[in-house]
Structure formats: structure tokens, C-alpha cells
Amino acid sequence: MADKFTHLDAADNPTMVDVGAKAITHRTATAESIVVLGDKIMALLDGDEITTKKGPVFQTAILAGIMAAKQTSNLIPLCHPLGLDKCDVKIRVNEAKEVVIRCTASLAGKTGVEMEALTGASIAALTIYDMCKAFSHDITIRQTRLMAKSGGKRDFKRD
Numbered sequence: 001m002a003d004k005f006t007h008l009d010a011a012d013n014p015t016m017v018d019v020g021a022k023a024i025t026h027r028t029a030t031a032e033s034i035v036v037l038g039d040k041i042m043a044l045l046d047g048d049e050i051t052t053k054k055g056p057v058f059q060t061a062i063l064a065g066i067m068a069a070k071q072t073s074n075l076i077p078l079c080h081p082l083g084l085d086k087c088d089v090k091i092r093v094n095e096a097k098e099v100v101i102r103c104t105a106s107l108a109g110k111t112g113v114e115m116e117a118l119t120g121a122s123i124a125a126l127t128i129y130d131m132c133k134a135f136s137h138d139i140t141i142r143q144t145r146l147m148a149k150s151g152g153k154r155d156f157k158r159d
Contacts, residue, residue: 007078016078022110027151029106031117033125033144035099040136042097050132057131058091061101065089065124069105069116076119080111087116089124098142101125112152118144 009015044050050057066087073081085107094100103120105113125141132139148157 014078016080017111019080019110024108024110025151026108027106027112027149028104029112029114029117029149030102030104030147031114031121031144032103032147033101033121034142035101035125035128036140036142037097037099037128037132038136038138039097041132041139042093044135045093048092052131052134054131057128058099060131061091061124061127062089064127065101065103065120068123069103069120072116072119076115079115082107082109082111082113082116084113084116087120089120091124099125099128101128102147112149114146114149117149118146 006017007014041050044052049059054060066089068075069087070084073079084105086105088104090102092100101121101124103117103124105116105120107113122141122144125144129139129141145158146156149155
């Protein structure tokens with residue numbers, strides 16, 4: 001655990017972390033968001049997709065998640081702009097009829113990609129909400145969390 005926040009300078013002002021001296025390593029992070037759509041919307045599930053007048057919900061959310069991950073530094077002020085080597089968004093419905101979104105981002109670089117994975121999963125969840133709200137506003141984005149990260153100073157894996 002760090003003794004102080006990394007995004008503050010000696011005078012406690014916000015600063016971007018200097019990664020110039022860090023080694024380039026292969027870094028990967030996976031984040032997950034869970035969306036509860038409710039029975040009314042889940043009744044529209046046909047195979048692995050929900051189709052609305054706006055188009056295929058999950059396919060659109062996958063594209064939105066990838067686009068968002070690539071734009072993370074434009075959304076979160078102190079994130080480094082990163083050229084991702086790969087971003088993968090997977091969407092499935094679990095046994096509890098919840099929509100589970102997994103976003104995995106990776107690159108060879110000097111800083112981690114957990115914010116990119118979290119952003120991708122979050123925006124995919126918001127896209128599902130946007131595309132389904134015409135049917136019901138009783139939609140819950142229940143959680144977004146980091147599931148795993150590797151390649152940096154500390155690896156992390158959630159049980």
C-alpha cells in the first residue's frame with residue numbers, strides 16, 4: 001500500500017505521475033460491470049442479443065466500450081494517453097439473469113491499463129442502459145470493479 005497519493009506533488013497539488021524512468025513491460029487489466037435489466041427487458045433477449053430500434057444492444061455496447069477505453073485520458077484528467085495494443089469487451093448473461101461485461105485492455109508500456117479497462121466496462125454498461133431505457137428505467141448498473149491487473153509494480157487478482 002502506498003504511503004501517499006501518487007497524483008499529488010510535494011505541495012499537494014494535482015500532478016501527472018512521471019513514468020519516464022519506468023521500464024516498458026507487458027501490462028494487462030480486466031474490469032467487470034454488472035447490469036440488472038429486469039424481467040421486462042430480459043424477455044427481449046433472443047439468443048445472445050437484445051435488439052431494439054437503435055440496433056443490437058450488446059454489439060453496440062462492445063463497440064462503445066472499446067472506443068471509451070481508447071479515450072480514457074480524455075475523460076480522466078491525470079491518466080496518461082495510451083496506445084492500447086488490444087482491447088476486448090465480452091458480454092454475457094449469467095445464471096441470475098444479470099448482464100456481465102468484461103473489458104480487458106493490454107499494451108507494452110510504462111504505466112498500467114486498469115483505468116482503460118474500468119472505463120471500457122463502465123461505458124459499455126451505460127450504453128446498455130441508454131439503448132434499453134425506452135423499455136424501462138428500472139435498470140441498475142450494480143457494480144464496476146477491477147478483476148485483475150498484471151505487469152506493473154504490483155499484480156492484482158480478485159478471487
